[in-house]
Amino acid sequence: MxxxxxxxxxxxxxxxxxxxxxxxxxxxxxxxxxxxxxxxxxxxxxxxxxxxxxxxKPPTHEIVYRKIREMILFGELAPGQAVTIQGLVTDLDAGMTPVREAIRRLTAEGALQFQGNRRVSVPELTLAQLDELAFARQAIEPQLAFLAAQKITPAAISRLESIDDSLNAAVRRGDVKAYLEHNHRFHTTLYEQAEAGILFAIAQMLLLRGGPSLRVVCGRLGTNGLPDKHLQALSALRSGSPEAVANAIRDDVNQGIEQIRMTLSPPGV
Incomplete structure (x- = not known):
């Protein structure tokens, strides 16, 4: 060269x-x-x-949004419990701007409401609102389960079994927060397999609206009073029966709704 x-x-x-x-x-x-x-x-x-x-890396406002959303979903913010915006800033070690943006998004989603005097709270469900929530969940979630069962892989079924094992362990030790986390993870992991973005987004919003009230149920009944239909859904997934999976999830949703209804109904009703 x-x-x-x-x-x-x-x-x-x-x-x-x-x-x-x-x-x-x-x-x-x-x-x-x-x-x-x-x-x-x-x-x-x-x-x-x-x-x-x-x-x-997600932007700061997105990270703060996810943290507050989890606080709502998993019982750190109970229905009716008011918190100050400054308190969230301190607890999350975040700036005022990303906290305000997260609150704005969660308020638009119906997961938070302004109380005045720079306070926000998780709304308390009324029986009428619970009826609306039940109608929507019974329409959306079984359909997602049906679609998921048609596409799910053995690896995804194994993940769901592992999540349910962790959920059952949380029930046995009375760990309410872990129970709520694994229950939510079970449903979202299953629904993701459907690859139906619009339905999945709606289901996420519905779970966010109902999650705090499920925390109230845990406080009154304890984790041992929270049976589910996950084993039936898993069995149907392994046998390849989309209809049976949808029915198991429908029964699971109905069971949760009725438990919430008991906590909202006046004594003697």
Whole structure:
């Protein structure tokens, strides 16, 4: 190769200048005025990797939204319990702006309501609202289960079995928060298999509206008073019967709704 060609190649390839103690110290040679090849382990490569990780990290307002949403879903914020916006800022170690944005989104979804004096609370369901919630859940969730059963893989069924095992363990030790988390995870993991984005989004909203009231049920009955139909759904999934899966989920939803109804009904009704 001519000296001119060799000189050109040196500008195309980035090579280590020295290897010391197992680490590369590199020269940065340009392939072109706009292109650089980075060696794995070089400082430039590590900086680029860090930038990529930051690029894929959810924005702060999204992280705060998810945290408050979980507080609602899993009982840290009970129906009727008022909290201050400043209190959420302190508890979440977040800025005022992302907390306000998260509250705005959750209020639009019906999961929070303003109380005035910079306070918000989780709405308490009325019996009429519970009837609406029951109608919507009975229409949406069995259909998602039916669609999921047609597409689900053995690996996904194994994940659901593992989640249900964790749920049952939480029931045995009386861990309400873990019970609520695993119950929600079981349903959402199943519904995701349907690959029906519109129905799934509606189901997520419905679970968010009903989750806090299920926490009230746990407080009154304890976790041992919360039977479900997950085993029936799993058995139907293994046998490949979409109709039976849909029926099991419908029964599971109805059972939960009736438990909530008991906590909302006046004594003696």
């Amino acid at each position: 001519s000296s001119a060609g060799l000189s050109y190649c040196r500008h195309l390839i980035k090579i280590p200048a020295k290897i010391q103690y197992g680490k590369f110290r590199t020269q940065q040679l340009l392939c072109s005025p706009k292109t650089t090849i980075l060696m794995v382990g070089s400082p430039s490569y590590e900086r680029r990797s860090s930038l990529n990780a930051d690029f894929h």
